[in-house]
Amino acid sequence: MKQLRKINLLAVIVFVCSIFWLMPLILIFINSFKPYNDMLQHFLALPKSWSLDMYIETWTKFGFPMLIKNTLLYTVVTVLAIALLAPMAAYKLARTKTKFSILCFGIIIMPMMVPFQSYMITLTRLVANLNMIGTRRGLILVNIGLCMPLAVYMIHGFVKNVPIELEECARIDGASPLRIYFNIVLPLLKPILTTVVVLDTLATWNDIITNQLIVGGNAKAMNIQNALYMQFSAQTADWEHALPGIVMSMIPSLVFFVAMQKHIVGGVTAGAVKG
Amino acid sequence: MNKKKWKDFFLFALFVFPAVAFVLFATDVPFMMNLYYSVFDWNGIGKSMTFVGLGNFVKIFTNDTLFWKGVKFTLKFAVFYVIIVNIISLVVALIMSKERKSSSIGRAFYYVPYIISLTAISLIWKFIFGAGFEALYNITGWEFFNWSWVGTPKLAFWVVVIMAVWQNVGFYMVNYIAGIIAVPKDLIEAAKIDGANNFQVFLKITVPMIMPAVSICMLTALTFAFKLFDIIMVFTKGGPANSTVSVAYNIYKEAFVNNKYGLATAKSLVFVFFVLIVTAIQLKVTKSREVEA
Numbered sequence: 001m002k003q004l005r006k007i008n009l010l011a012v013i014v015f016v017c018s019i020f021w022l023m024p025l026i027l028i029f030i031n032s033f034k035p036y037n038d039m040l041q042h043f044l045a046l047p048k049s050w051s052l053d054m055y056i057e058t059w060t061k062f063g064f065p066m067l068i069k070n071t072l073l074y075t076v077v078t079v080l081a082i083a084l085l086a087p088m089a090a091y092k093l094a095r096t097k098t099k100f101s102i103l104c105f106g107i108i109i110m111p112m113m114v115p116f117q118s119y120m121i122t123l124t125r126l127v128a129n130l131n132m133i134g135t136r137r138g139l140i141l142v143n144i145g146l147c148m149p150l151a152v153y154m155i156h157g158f159v160k161n162v163p164i165e166l167e168e169c170a171r172i173d174g175a176s177p178l179r180i181y182f183n184i185v186l187p188l189l190k191p192i193l194t195t196v197v198v199l200d201t202l203a204t205w206n207d208i209i210t211n212q213l214i215v216g217g218n219a220k221a222m223n224i225q226n227a228l229y230m231q232f233s234a235q236t237a238d239w240e241h242a243l244p245g246i247v248m249s250m251i252p253s254l255v256f257f258v259a260m261q262k263h264i265v266g267g268v269t270a271g272a273v274k275g
Numbered sequence: 276m277n278k279k280k281w282k283d284f285f286l287f288a289l290f291v292f293p294a295v296a297f298v299l300f301a302t303d304v305p306f307m308m309n310l311y312y313s314v315f316d317w318n319g320i321g322k323s324m325t326f327v328g329l330g331n332f333v334k335i336f337t338n339d340t341l342f343w344k345g346v347k348f349t350l351k352f353a354v355f356y357v358i359i360v361n362i363i364s365l366v367v368a369l370i371m372s373k374e375r376k377s378s379s380i381g382r383a384f385y386y387v388p389y390i391i392s393l394t395a396i397s398l399i400w401k402f403i404f405g406a407g408f409e410a411l412y413n414i415t416g417w418e419f420f421n422w423s424w425v426g427t428p429k430l431a432f433w434v435v436v437i438m439a440v441w442q443n444v445g446f447y448m449v450n451y452i453a454g455i456i457a458v459p460k461d462l463i464e465a466a467k468i469d470g471a472n473n474f475q476v477f478l479k480i481t482v483p484m485i486m487p488a489v490s491i492c493m494l495t496a497l498t499f500a501f502k503l504f505d506i507i508m509v510f511t512k513g514g515p516a517n518s519t520v521s522v523a524y525n526i527y528k529e530a531f532v533n534n535k536y537g538l539a540t541a542k543s544l545v546f547v548f549f550v551l552i553v554t555a556i557q558l559k560v561t562k563s564r565e566v567e568a
Contacts, residue, residue, distance in 0.1 A: 010370070013370070017367070017381070021441075027403065036406075040406060040409060040410045043410030043411060044410075088291070088294070092287055096287055101291075110306075111306075114302075114550075115502045115546070117523035117543075117546070118543040119308075119309060120305075121526065121540065123301060125312075125319070126305050126308065141297070145298050145302060148298050206390075208394050209505055212508070225392045225395075228398065232398055233509070246395050250391050250392070257390045261383060265386065265449050
């Protein structure tokens with residue numbers, strides 16, 4: 001009996017602490033339904049009505065359909081390119097034991113050692129020299145390049161543990177190298193590939209820094225994070241529109257997190273400790 | 276034979292070169308460009324570039340108070356961030372490592388700030404420290420809520436620490452939980468049969484067994500702190516009165532605000548050198564753990 005009470009008490013403490021940790025998010029959510037005066041006067045109270053008017057107004061006033069389209073475009077193209085190219089490179093690099101192969105692997109994982117902040121200025125310069133500042137394709141090319149190192153590194157580590165015998169059998173049976181890769185190797189890489197895809201989806205969807213540097217103030221090519229940042233980070237913020245905007249920008253990440261929790265938590269641990 | 280060699284190379288190129296090309300474009304080439312620009316005096320826009328040799332580096336080490344102010348801020352941030360984030364996440368991990376339904380939900384709660392975008396995080400805290408604190412002051416009358424948190428240099432430092440900790444605790448917590456779960460159960464049971472109480476078990480078994488996780492989390496936190504940039508760029512912009520300018524943000528400002536492009540790239544190289552030292556230690560520690568495991 002005493003044991004039971006102790007456990008329950010601990011569970012309650014856990015629960016209270018967790019709620020407290022999420023308090024900022026909860027406050028944002030309940031205040032997003034209030035007019036500004038109510039925010040100041042009834043900050044901790046639930047809103048008087050759960051009307052979606054401000055949400056709808058923010059949606060149209062700040063061009064959310066376009067922003068979501070842009071963000072989706074960046075995320076989908078980046079993730080598809082990574083999912084196609086990273087496993088190909090990682091597989092071939094792991095299976096080829098030449099000096100040139102080691103050099104290529106070095107070139108790909110070098111950025112994991114060097115902080116992004118040390119080459120972001122020159123990266124912006126390079127993109128500007130190619131006349132791609134403010135363009136969608138400039139941002140996509142950069143995003144793919146930035147996501148590639150960790151993806152190749154993680155898959156490379158995985159391929160080393162995939163038995164080579166299967167491939168050799170298929171080769172003896174006369175299958176072409178491309179066929180061996182797509183029909184035999186790629187299906188075996190599915191677990192690590194899922195992790196990579198999930199991590200890069202989150203990273204691209206939430207990206208603000210690269211979008212700021214490459215797209216900057218070009219309203220047509222902004223993603224949702226950059227647009228919200230440009231609109232609302234000024235000194236006097238328009239909270240009546242900002243709060244619904246924040247909530248709407250977070251919903252996709254939160255839904256994605258709930259659906260993919262296992263992959264996200266496991267993947268982040270596996271990837272980040274290494275680099 | 277020769278034909279086979281060419282075929283092999285062609286296949287290698289087909290598989291590897293696209294990835295290499297993207298990485299070269301987005302990271303390696305820009306990094307190398309640092310070496311080139313760092314020996315010039317250039318505003319980043321005009322055509323006139325003056326060769327100054329190591330002049331930029333000399334300037335950094337002899338005549339650049341803002342840069343060294345940034346170094347001081349970054350080191351101070353690193354000390355507080357590493358300690359606070361590790362203590363909180365270790366405590367949370369110890370509570371949450373028990374297999375029970377409430378703790379798996381609790382873990383998710385702590386993890387949420389890690390997966391939302393920095394824009395949301397910075398706007399959320401802007402709202403809390405601004406309108407939120409104003410409202411709380413009206414309710415409670417506590418002077419604490421009436422302080423100008425974002426506007427005072429001393430308090431702005433803590434705003435940055437609070438945001439960074441809030442955002443990242445979930446990440447370290449997950450790493451600690453992985454370490455705690457890996458502690459062999461039979462070891463704990465044996466100790467309990469021998470009469471050890473919970474506190475002794477924690478001190479004599481859990482703590483030594485999770486030391487690898489502790490060292491890795493500390494070093495990861497340290498590299499994060501050294502590279503501190505995103506929160507500064509999105510939230511404080513280095514203000515008030517340059518009190519929250521981190522090294523990385525100082526470099527960014529030098530290039531894009533002060534238009535001292537050559538100097539900024541030289542600073543980038545100095546910055547890389549310091550971060551590489553920490554990364555090298557980190558890799559060594561991670562490697563040694565892998566051998567053990």
